[in-house]
Amino acid sequence: MATLANEDIDVLEKARRALAPDYTPSEDEDYMNPAQQDYFRMLLLEWKRSVLSAANATLQSLQDGPIREADLNDRASSETDWGIELRTRDRQRKLIAKIDSAIRRIDAGEYGYCEVTGDPIGLKRLIARPVATMTVEAQEAHERREKVSRDD
Structure with missing residues (x-):
């Protein structure tokens, strides 16, 4: 699974604290309700x-x-x-494209759902990696297929 650089993790943590010090998406709420969508939109915009x-x-x-x-x-x-x-800036240029894509998915009502299975990705994963497009299971399966392809 792709990991975020320490710098990106720091930026995300600062953005979380600045945007909503009194709100964190919770499993007790309806999944991807308007408050959660607003939270992730603002988080992604601050990260960008x-x-x-x-x-x-x-x-x-x-x-x-x-x-x-x-x-x-x-x-x-x-x-x-x-x-x-x-090289770091090039990686971040690609990250901006992923952030923009995530914002478009929020606008389309598709954010938070796996592009492979359609299942909810999960709040914990989205909080850790707001640009995630797959559930952990789908991502692991994708990486296994990639590894097999490379090894051939």
């Missing part, structure tokens, strides 16, 4: 805002000038750091 903000900061740093380290080892280290940063 944070990702875009980080991307803009990276872009600004890149525009501030090229790496001009005198020592070759320092220059190599800086270039490696930039490479990692750019």
